[in-house]
Amino acid sequence: MTAIDVRSIGKTFTKKLTKKVCALNDVSFSVAEGSAFGFIGPNGAGKSTTIKILMGLLRPDSGNTFFYGQNSFEPAARKRVGYLAENPAYYDYLTPRELLEFVACHYDTPAAARADRVDEVLEQVGLTAAADRPIRSLSKGMVQRIGLGQTLVHDPDLYILDEPMSGLDPLGRVLVADIIQQLKRRGKTVFFSTHIINDVERICDDVLLLVGGSVRYHGSVKTVVDQSYNTYEVVVRNDAAAAAMEPGLVLSEAREGETVRLSVPKQNLEAVIAKVSHHGELLSVEPERRTLEQIFVELIKSSGGSKGGE
């Protein structure tokens, strides 16, 4: 079964009474149950708008969204979801323990089990030592971890997290990545937006790249990364060999003194090696591995840059 189904959603905002901003244009995708799903895109791509629509905080102009086959606008559908908003604001006079107890009261956690569950979650997000300090005295990263904690309290099946890594130091990011992986091992589904593409490469099964309100890529992380092995780095000794390349044979070239490093698509490798052997000296040929981040930055640039749907 799919945990999330987004079918052809569209959303246009009106700014200053007349200016229209198309935030989402016919966006469709689904998220498999038990997967970790990275939702990425440049600023203004429409990620938070999508998430707010999923959580019933905004109405789409067109299209529908579903959790486990049930319309996500039904409160019953959202009971199975833990949600972390992009810029959450909490009652800052409460302590993390009080906040989590408050959240637990709103779900079906039996009263007798609440205190133990809250202790467990505080431990999980590394806040046991700060459990009884007012939230206003905590750092940004600690508040972000409370935010993650409040999604965990009722042990939901589906997690929708809007930038869970934001404001965290490297250790905090590792902690959040570990929690996401533990949830996945327990069969839970985690859908999160982020600007840190390396985290997506490390944690996620699937990824969706949104640019200017439209889907630019949706598929498995492994497929994208495997494709990146389709280029080779060819190092040659002299410039004449590089100069002899026809346009389109190499993707890029970088010069370092006498050597030239050429980035060559697999299908052109034979032709490039033949040219090099004729005009210069071949020093090495190695498979080149581009990261998911490099691949997506190229995709974003080729889609016309990073500006949102304005």
Ligand SMILES: Nc1ncnc2c1ncn2[C@@H]1O[C@H](COP(=O)(O)OP(=O)(O)OP(=O)(O)O)[C@@H](O)[C@H]1O
């Ligand atoms: N309430 C609103 N009123 C007018 N325009 C809005 C509103 N909310 C979002 N937008 C516009 O819709 C577009 C998408 O915004 P959204 O916040 O969904 O992007 P995002 O991908 O989450 O960006 P970021 O990575 O910066 O958080 C942007 O052009 C934004 O200015």
